C-alpha cells in the first residue's frame with residue numbers, strides 16, 4: 001500500500017465576463033496535449049471526465065481545423081477536472097515519490113453573475129453555492145478582455161472600472177450569505193492574478209504594458225476590490241490582488257473585416273497557457289514562504305494555503321519525504337504555531353530559492369535519472385522563471 005497520498009490536488013478559479021474567452025482558454029489548455037504530435041515527455045494530461053474531455057478536444061479541433069470557436073456557454077458555471085499523470089510509474093524514483101498525479105480542478109465563474117442581480121432566491125442560492133465551491137482555489141485568474149480594451153481604445157478606464165466595479169458589487173451581494181455560517185473565511189483564493197485574455201490582439205504589449213494600463217486607469221478600483229475581499233477573510237494581510245499579472249492568448253485569431261468572423265485560428269500560437277500548471281502548483285507555495293517571512297500567519301490559514309507545500313518542496317529539491325512526513329505528523333499532533341512550522345522546514349525556502357543555473361542543472365539531472373516528479377516540478381519552476389524573463393507573467397517578489 002502506498003505510504004503517501006498519491007494525488008495532489010490544486011484548484012484554480014477563472015473569473016471572466018461573457019465572451020472574455022473562458023471556454024476557449026480551457027479548450028486550448030487541454031487540446032494540444034491530446035494531439036499525438038504534442039505529447040509531453042514528462043507527463044500526460046487527461047480529463048477525469050471523458051465526456052468533458054471529448055467536448056474540450058472537439059472545441060479545440062473546431063478551432064484548429066475549421067476556424068470555428070466554441071458556442072457561448074453563457075450563464076453556465078463549469079468545473080473541469082484534469083489529471084497530470086507523471087510518467088515512469090514503476091521506476092525506482094517513482095516508488096519513492098509522494099504522488100504520481102497532480103490533479104487540477106479548473107472552475108469557471110460566469111461573468112453575467114457580476115453584472116446582473118439574481119432574480120430569485122433560488123438563483124441567489126445557486127450563485128452562493130457556486131462561489132463556495134471555488135473557495136478551495138489558492139489562485140484566481142481575473143480576466144480582462146483584450147477585445148474590450150481594443151474596442152475601448154482611449155477610454156480603457158471606462159471598461160476597466162466597470163469590470164472591477166461589477167465584480168466588487170457581486171462579491172458584496174454574496175457577502176452576508178458567505179459569512180453567515182462561520183464568519184470570516186479561512187479558505188479563500190488569496191492570489192488574484194489579473195490576466196489579459198486575447199493578448200494576440202495587442203501584439204506589442206508585454207505584461208508591464210498591461211499592468212501599467214490597469215494601474216493607471218483602475219488602480220483605485222483594484223484597491224477597493226482588495227478592501228472588499230479583505231473584509232471577507234481571516235488574516236487579510238495574506239492576500240495578493242493586483243500584484244501579479246499575466247498575458248493569455250488561446251490562439252491567434254484572424255478575423256474577416258466585414259463581420260469579424262474568424263477566417264483562421266492558429267492554435268500553435270498560444271501565450272501564457274503553459275504557465276497555468278506552474279502557476280497553479282508552485283505560486284501558492286512561493287507566496288506562502290514570502291508571507292510567512294513577513295508576518296505571522298495562523299496555522300489554520302497556512303494549512304489551507306498551499307497545503308501539501310512541504311511535499312512539493314521536497315519534490316523540487318530532491319530531499320527525503322520521510323523526514324517531512326515525520327515532521328508533519330508531529331506538527332499536527334502538537335498543533336504548533338506557524339512560525340515554528342515554517343522555521344523547522346527550511347526545505348520550503350530552499351525550494352522557493354532555487355533559480356537560474358542551479359535550477360537548470362537540477363532539472364537536467366532529474367531528467368537523466370528519470371525522476372519524473374522532480375523533472376516536472378523543476379521544469380514548472382523554470383517555466384515560471386522564463387515567463388517572468390519574457391514578460392508574459394509578472395509575479396510579486
Ligand SMILES: Nc1nc2c(ncn2[C@@H]2O[C@H](COP(=O)(O)OP(=O)(O)OP(=O)(O)O)[C@@H](O)[C@H]2O)c(=O)[nH]1
Nearest residue numbers: 018019020021022023024069072073074198250253
Ligand atoms: N483574438 C482572440 N480571440 C479570442 C481568444 N479567445 C477567445 N476569443 C474570441 O472570444 C470569443 C468568446 O470566447 P469564449 O471562450 O466562448 O468566451 P466565454 O468567456 O466562455 O464566454 P461565455 O461562454 O459567454 O461566458 C470566441 O468566440 C473568440 O472569437 C483569443 O485568445 N484570442
Ligand SMILES: [Mg+2]
Nearest residue numbers: 022023072073
Ligand atoms: Mg464559455
